[in-house]
Amino acid sequence: MKHFRMPAAAAVLLSATLLVTAAQPASAHEPPLRALADRADLRIGTAVDMTALADDTAYRRTTAREFSSLTAENVMKWESVEPQRGTYDWSKADELVRFARAHGQAVRGHTLLWHNQLPAWLTTGVADGSIDAAELRGILHRHITAEVGHFKGRIYQWDVVNEVFNDDGSLRDSLWLQKLGPSYIADAFRWAHAADPKAKLFLNDYNVEGVNAKSTAYYELAKKLRAEKVPVQGFGIQGHLGIQYGFPGDVSENLARFADLGMQTAFTEVDVRMILPADAEKLAKQATYFRGLLDACLGTRSCKSFTVWGFTDKYSWVPGVFTGQGAATPLDEAYAKKPAYTALAEALSEGR
Numbered sequence: 234m235k236h237f238r239m240p241a242a243a244a245v246l247l248s249a250t251l252l253v254t255a256a257q258p259a260s261a262h263e264p265p266l267r268a269l270a271d272r273a274d275l276r277i278g279t280a281v282d283m284t285a286l287a288d289d290t291a292y293r294r295t296t297a298r299e300f301s302s303l304t305a306e307n308v309m310k311w312e313s314v315e316p317q318r319g320t321y322d323w324s325k326a327d328e329l330v331r332f333a334r335a336h337g338q339a340v341r342g343h344t345l346l347w348h349n350q351l352p353a354w355l356t357t358g359v360a361d362g363s364i365d366a367a368e369l370r371g372i373l374h375r376h377i378t379a380e381v382g383h384f385k386g387r388i389y390q391w392d393v394v395n396e397v398f399n400d401d402g403s404l405r406d407s408l409w410l411q412k413l414g415p416s417y418i419a420d421a422f423r424w425a426h427a428a429d430p431k432a433k434l435f436l437n438d439y440n441v442e443g444v445n446a447k448s449t450a451y452y453e454l455a456k457k458l459r460a461e462k463v464p465v466q467g468f469g470i471q472g473h474l475g476i477q478y479g480f481p482g483d484v485s486e487n488l489a490r491f492a493d494l495g496m497q498t499a500f501t502e503v504d505v506r507m508i509l510p511a512d513a514e515k516l517a518k519q520a521t522y523f524r525g526l527l528d529a530c531l532g533t534r535s536c537k538s539f540t541v542w543g544f545t546d547k548y549s550w551v552p553g554v555f556t557g558q559g560a561a562t563p564l565d566e567a568y569a570k571k572p573a574y575t576a577l578a579e580a581l582s583e584g585r
């Protein structure tokens with residue numbers, strides 16, 4: 234048999250390819266999370282830090298490779314998009330939407346109405362009385378209309394109101410409640426729906442993974458709003474957990490009762506922190522927490538997306554807020570896969 238001789242150019246090409254391949258971690262050959270999630274008919278998402286996306290190639294590549302849904306960690310919040318009254322700055326948010334489009338990713342909008350990260354002109358005006366209740370309601374209407382309108386057709390899920398209940402199930406005593414009364418919630422949903430009728434509109438909060446006073450307050454609110462034909466279509470469970478607190482009970486039951494109302498559900502900001510330093514045992518426990526939430530999501534067709542609040546410990550918000558805690562994401566600071574990443578991949582592989 235004639236010995237096959239490879240043309241020289243092809244041989245060079247092949248060895249170059251082999252070199253490149255060999256330089257990558259073996260895990261680069263495993264299917265990315267988004268491919269596995271596609272098969273399970275789920276969007277797998279991450280929050281995106283726009284500074285890291287601009288400056289860090291590994292961050293950018295991982296964002297593109299692993300995820301099918303992106304959430305702006307900060308750049309769609311009110312203080313970012315309207316830093317001066319009446320002057321909008323969509324530049325960073327537009328950049329995120331462009332990146333998502335270029336990589337075939339969907340965008341979750343976060344967030345239209347919150348008590349944090351409000352522009353200083355607004356909080357100051359309310360505090361010194363120069364903005365009264367009637368004007369504040371008009372400002373909120375305009376904000377929601379402008380922001381949802383700007384991104385119309387490009388956001389599949391909007392966090393319309395964020396963190397409006399306390400853990401005991403009472404409404405949070407925010408400036409919105411103080412000045413506008415509880416009807417601001419229904420108003421926000423109606424205004425958002427008018428600006429983009431196709432986007433799915435979500436309530437969103439933390440400490441609502443299981444059945445408890447806070448998640449029950451959301452359930453009762455959603456039931457009431459839907460009975461009144463207010464366009465609220467989704468319940469977003471943030472999923473900021475810590476292994477030192479135990480895994481919440483009744484997560485599947487909680488999802489099921491919102492599904493029974495005809496609503497979508499989503500895990501919107503999942504991370505699992507621990508007291509540092511991390512060790513093998515804590516990382517293994519963390520993996521079971523990520524998997525526990527994802528399994529609950531995969532267990533119901535109503536759960537449409539599962540988003541982690543950052544995928545690498547390099548940029549996580551946790552250590553800056555909870556002193557001595559961290560290691561909360563599926564990849565470590567050097568982008569190496571932790572047991573949590575493997576647990577997510579395994580759960581997705583098993584499908585719905």
Ligand code: 9MR
Nearest residue numbers: 306307343349350395439471502542550
């Ligand atoms: O991760 C966000 C961090 O960069 C900001 O400094 C912080 C400001 O409050 O908000 C963080 O994101 C929050 C999200 O918008 C709403 N749920 C809680 C998240 C973590 O604090």
